[in-house]
Amino acid sequence: MTYVITQPCIGEKDASCVLACPVDAIHPGPDEARHGEHDQLYIDPAECIDCGACEPNCPHDAIYQDHEVPTEWGDYVRINAEFFERKAG
DSSP: OOEEEOGGGTTTOOTHHHHHOTTOOEESOTTSTTGGGOSSOEEOTTTOOOOOSSGGGOTTOOEEEGGGOOGGGTHHHHHHHHHHHHHHO
């Protein structure tokens, strides 16, 4: 399992979740060069340790465990994973 950032993050990119993540799995953070190029933040499924620290720190209720993402935002599981596939490539 992993956590996923969904639609309510678009245009917000609040860094509270970035600061709460103990393994630096949320990108692009406000200190990263490409932060301004993206509309939202993403959780790296390979780095996420499923601790849940990010979820209560999101003021926009945008973070869910991958199996609990609301149906209308189901594509965000794929969107988060694809962000890191592109980043690696």
